[in-house]
Amino acid sequence: xxxxxxxxxxxxxxxxxxxxxxxxxxxxxxxxxxxxxxxxxxxxxxxxxxxxxxxxxxxxxxxxxxxxxxxxxxxxxxxxxxxxxxxxxxxxxxxxxxxxxxxxxxxxxxxxxxxxxxxxxxxxxxxxxxxxxxxxxxxxxxxxxxxxxxxxxxxxxxxxxxxxxxxxxxxxxxxxxxxxxxxxxxxxxxxxxxxxxxxxxxxxxxxxxxxxxxxxxxxxxxxxxxxxxxxxxxxxxxxxxxxxxxxxxxxxxxxxxxxxxxxxxxxxxxxxxxxxxxxxxxxxxxxxxxxxxxxxxxxxxxxxxxxxxxxxxxxxxxxxxxxxxxxxxxxxxxxxxxxxxxxxxxxxxxxxxxxxxxxxxxxxxxxxxxxxxxxxxxxxxxxxxxxxxxxxxxxxxxxxxxxxxxxxxxxxx
Amino acid sequence: xxxxxxxxxxxxxxxxxxxxxxxxxxxxxxxxxxxxxxxxxxxxxxxxxxxxxxxxxxxxxxxxxxxxxxxxxxxxxxxxxxxxxxxxxxxxxxxxxxxxxxxxxxxxxxxxxxxxxxxxxxxxxxxxxxxxxxxxxxxxxxxxxxxxxxxxxxxxxxxxxxxxxxxxxxxxxxxxxxxxxxxxxxxxxxxxxxxxxxxxxxxxxxxxxxxxxxxxxxxxxxxxxxxxxxxxxxxxxxxxxxxxxxxxxxxxxxxxxxxxxxxxxxxxxxxxxxxxxxxxxxxxxxxxxxxxxxxxxxxxxxxxxxxxxxxxxxxxxxxxxxxxxxxxxxxxxxxxxxxxxxxxxxxxxx
Numbered sequence: 001x002x003x004x005x006x007x008x009x010x011x012x013x014x015x016x017x018x019x020x021x022x023x024x025x026x027x028x029x030x031x032x033x034x035x036x037x038x039x040x041x042x043x044x045x046x047x048x049x050x051x052x053x054x055x056x057x058x059x060x061x062x063x064x065x066x067x068x069x070x071x072x073x074x075x076x077x078x079x080x081x082x083x084x085x086x087x088x089x090x091x092x093x094x095x096x097x098x099x100x101x102x103x104x105x106x107x108x109x110x111x112x113x114x115x116x117x118x119x120x121x122x123x124x125x126x127x128x129x130x131x132x133x134x135x136x137x138x139x140x141x142x143x144x145x146x147x148x149x150x151x152x153x154x155x156x157x158x159x160x161x162x163x164x165x166x167x168x169x170x171x172x173x174x175x176x177x178x179x180x181x182x183x184x185x186x187x188x189x190x191x192x193x194x195x196x197x198x199x200x201x202x203x204x205x206x207x208x209x210x211x212x213x214x215x216x217x218x219x220x221x222x223x224x225x226x227x228x229x230x231x232x233x234x235x236x237x238x239x240x241x242x243x244x245x246x247x248x249x250x251x252x253x254x255x256x257x258x259x260x261x262x263x264x265x266x267x268x269x270x271x272x273x274x275x276x277x278x279x280x281x282x283x284x285x286x287x288x289x290x291x292x293x294x295x296x297x298x299x300x301x302x303x304x305x306x307x308x309x310x311x312x313x314x315x316x317x318x319x320x321x322x323x324x325x326x327x328x329x330x331x332x333x334x335x336x337x338x339x340x341x342x343x344x345x346x347x348x349x350x351x352x353x354x355x356x357x358x359x360x361x362x363x364x365x366x367x368x369x370x371x372x373x374x375x376x377x378x379x380x381x382x383x384x385x386x387x388x389x390x391x392x393x394x395x396x397x398x399x400x401x402x403x404x405x406x407x408x409x410x411x412x413x
Numbered sequence: 414x415x416x417x418x419x420x421x422x423x424x425x426x427x428x429x430x431x432x433x434x435x436x437x438x439x440x441x442x443x444x445x446x447x448x449x450x451x452x453x454x455x456x457x458x459x460x461x462x463x464x465x466x467x468x469x470x471x472x473x474x475x476x477x478x479x480x481x482x483x484x485x486x487x488x489x490x491x492x493x494x495x496x497x498x499x500x501x502x503x504x505x506x507x508x509x510x511x512x513x514x515x516x517x518x519x520x521x522x523x524x525x526x527x528x529x530x531x532x533x534x535x536x537x538x539x540x541x542x543x544x545x546x547x548x549x550x551x552x553x554x555x556x557x558x559x560x561x562x563x564x565x566x567x568x569x570x571x572x573x574x575x576x577x578x579x580x581x582x583x584x585x586x587x588x589x590x591x592x593x594x595x596x597x598x599x600x601x602x603x604x605x606x607x608x609x610x611x612x613x614x615x616x617x618x619x620x621x622x623x624x625x626x627x628x629x630x631x632x633x634x635x636x637x638x639x640x641x642x643x644x645x646x647x648x649x650x651x652x653x654x655x656x657x658x659x660x661x662x663x664x665x666x667x668x669x670x671x672x673x674x675x676x677x678x679x680x681x682x683x684x685x686x687x688x689x690x691x692x693x694x695x696x697x698x699x700x701x702x703x704x705x706x707x708x709x710x711x712x713x714x715x716x717x718x719x720x721x722x723x724x725x726x727x728x729x730x731x732x733x734x735x736x737x738x739x740x741x742x743x744x745x746x747x748x749x750x751x752x753x754x755x756x757x758x759x760x761x762x763x
Binding site: 002003004005007008011015017019021022024072074093095097098100103104140141144351352354355400401402403404 | 414415442446449450451452453455456457479480481482483485512513514515516517648649683685713714715716717733
């Protein structure tokens with residue numbers, strides 16, 4: 001063989017590509033090298049350097065790289081080759097990717113912070129003939145940098161006549177004190193109705209008691225007006241409370257930016273009455289008793305890009321001409337589920353506002369809650385399940401690529 | 414989940430051969446390595462690498478970072494910015510997911526355009542199309558690698574025009590770190606529902622922002638910093654490139670402060686046939702006199718002693734100790750001697 005031929009042979013081996021697809025830590029790997037090209041004839045691979053401590057090994061008989069990678073690494077493997085009696089080295093890039101889940105850190109929040117709040121909150125209670133379960137959890141994005149949970153929820157009985165208030169709020173990621181904003185929003189809403197005199201509900205209750213289902217069109221109109229009448233002072237009160245708090249702690253109102261989804265619910269003899277109000281992007285979904293139909297009770301303040309969310313802390317919200325459309329009122333004989341959630345759940349499970357109107361997506365979510373998920377987490381949504389809240393909390397740890405916001409979910413079932 | 418698509422549109426004209434392209438190759442590998450360790454980026458960022466010289470090509474189709482495998486960068490002749498832009502727009506049209514009822518579309522794509530020379534073609538039409546269809550729906554950062562890039566063209570494409578001082582490997586490392594930081598910040602800010610595009614802080618020693626009001630440089634069609642000669646190996650018939658870098662020498666009349674321009678050998682590099690695929694096919698007739706060239710390489714393909722022999726057909730090939738050489742371009746057999754005096758050699762455009 002001419003000298004230049006060996007020179008060229010080595011050169012082309014140097015250039016020949018060996019592609020080793022990326023491995024992932026903990027995932028079994030097996031790749032056979034393609035050495036079928038003519039250049040590889042009579043070439044001996046004497047050794048491969050760089051695989052030490054990776055958990056992978058190369059078998060020269062079968063030309064296969066196998067094993068379960070132990071650590072993430074970006075390697076340049078060095079293949080020692082023998083060609084016509086001469087030795088040469090060939091470098092082959094090989095990457096072992098980390099398990100994406102291992103990259104998220106959990107950093108504790110600052111206990112001494114004046115507005116500290118727990119990373120997780122859960123509760124369960126009876127609600128008429130049904131039950132309520134709720135959980136709110138700090139998302140990975142916040143845990144990764146030691147930030148607080150910005151979501152919040154609160155629920156309580158209002159007065160003695162069996163009305164219940166449920167509030168869900170999501171603090172703005174860009175606002176410094178949004179964890180406080182969402183807390184005040186929920187607590188102020190609940191406390192407003194707790195202090196409201198029972199007689200405030202008289203007009204509504206008379207209307208409901210004189211109604212046979214399904215309700216007639218003009219009555220629906222009347223009901224909607226009553227919802228505005230009952231809930232708008234609450235919205236104003238929450239806004240006022242946030243403003244007062246901002247002044248008292250010498251912060252700007254924008255520092256407390258938070259959304260609010262509010263629901264007032266009562267079981268009557270033959271019907272359930274559900275009134276809602278919302279600003280922001282926390283959907284309230286009502287699923288019919290046969291689970292075939294879904295009504296989203298509020299519209300969401302979402303834009304093309306997420307930044308368009310609106311907050312109850314924005315004074316202009318209260319003056320806009322569409323303010324009354326933020327309220328809804330329903331009378332139904334029964335339902336299977338009523339759910340309120342923050343965008344940490346909604347983004348991961350629905351992705352778009354359009355999908356919220358699709359019963360099949362809600363069905364998937366219900367099946368998911370009942371255990372159809374990769375982790376096998378199961379929430380037994382049956383009456384008198386003492387562990388339902390902890391089950392919901394475990395379920396809420398689901399993995400969803402790219403969705404690591406705080407998660408809050410309230411279910412009446 | 415919404416993807417954050419990152420496109421690299423990289424000039425691979427002949428002047429990039431050797432160290433610059435190696436630095437780019439390593440730089441990109443380091444970007445990916447760093448992004449893989451970032452929990453936001455690894456889940457959000459998708460990467461694609463497009464190259465252009467006389468022609469353009471996709472060498473890494475848009476893919477998740479976890480699947481990324483370092484590509485080999487080809488080299489081509491010419492710097493056709495219009496072909497590069499055209500190909501970028503084609504890729505964007507084919508790959509970007511738009512928002513629909515059922516699905517949230519991609520975040521605004523971020524494009525890093527890296528070029529080191531003056532476009533060797535007229536790119537006005539492509540720039541017009543870019544402005545009309547893509548300028549608003551993408552974030553383009555144009556980075557000039559060479560001192561004599563036509564910046565006026567780049568400033569038409571985007572307000573983010575940066576000058577990178579690509580003097581050594583350390584600068585490249587710092588530059589690619591800056592790109593990585595910019596991508597990381599952007600991937601976190603999309604997660605926080607913010608604008609999704611933030612360039613990292615600039616280190617003026619490495620990369621500086623171009624003042625858009627500055628006077629522009631007149632258009633030229635040949636890259637004056639380098640002379641690149643295309644040749645073919647007599648033994649293997651494979652193409653190779655010889656790169657000469659501009660040096661200024663004091664002329665014999667140095668008392669007058671005069672300098673002469675010469676080009677010193679920078680290296681010889683074997684290229685594969687994709688070189689022709691990526692080159693501008695229009696014939697070029699730029700000449701350089703052999704007296705301006707300092708040094709001659711051995712053949713990078715077969716190891717022949719002399720890599721710069723000129724056949725009577727005007728093309729360059731290598732010669733060894735053989736008595737009669739055969740030109741791999743035109744098959745003429747001839748005996749070679751050392752030529753006296755200077756002679757003109759065809760050079761490439763890039």
